[in-house]
Amino acid sequence: MDEVIVRVCRTIACLARLCIMSFLAGCREATPTDIGRKVPMSLDKVSAHLRRLATDGLIKRRRSGTWCYCSAQSPYSEQALSGQVASWIYRMLEDPVATMRRFGVGQLRNASRGEAQKQLHKLIFEAATAFTDLRRLQILRRLSGGDALTPHSMTKELHMSKAAVSRHTDKLIRRGYLKASSSRVEPSLA
Incomplete structure (x- = not known):
């Protein structure tokens, strides 16, 4: 079980993957091309990050012909660690401003969505890196x-x-x- 915790936390402890997860939290599902347009990174990098997120159960992927669609949910139940972590993170990422307000981060109360999202990514990153060893x-x-x-x-x-x-x-x-x-x-x- 410890190895699973470390692997999932190492996956989350990446700002690029957190950006992808934030994008997916705001839409029903998206293709890697859609994500690559919105998140500033190459399609190869997007695909590699999506593969890692899917392998660790933090996103769900489905195929339709030649297209691959990704959604902000775990393929596992919420009783599994990956399912619990995915559910928790996507709830936070859906509305970063409200999440930061709930955490009582005073300097962000009047911040833009983008600024709140950056701070939330930093907060999740810091929390996750504590469990990567x-x-x-x-x-x-x-x-x-x-x-x-x-x-x-x-x-x-x-x-x-x-x-x-x-x-x-x-x-x-x-x-x-x-x-x-x-x-x-x-x-x-x-």
Whole structure:
């Protein structure tokens, strides 16, 4: 399961794919050519990103003759991780201004749709990159019980070097998933 989480989060942690997903969230379905016209990238790149999104269950593709149509839904049920992630992201991407308002981002309350969309992509990117490494998942799982640990004890328990623990906990702290005091790391309740 951890490998699936990492793979899906790595797919989402790409601003180009988030732009494609935003475009699909605003229409019923589209061809790669339609997407290439709206999202500034070559058709080859659009096709490669669509292939990755489809492989990880974040878009649904169907063929009709020589045409390929993509839609903003997962081919899997909402009980599957890909289905849950796709549903959550498309709900946020449908109306980026309202989403950012719900998150209470004050400086964007009067922002344009395009600016809100850029900020939302950045927010999703930052959140997703926290889960793109198995070691960070290991750290989060270990700290999920609410215990605070020292970096030294995490190094021993998780069989990681001190540098790896430091690097991964720093990334999780920057994204708000962990809090650090002078000598301990603990889960963030924010």
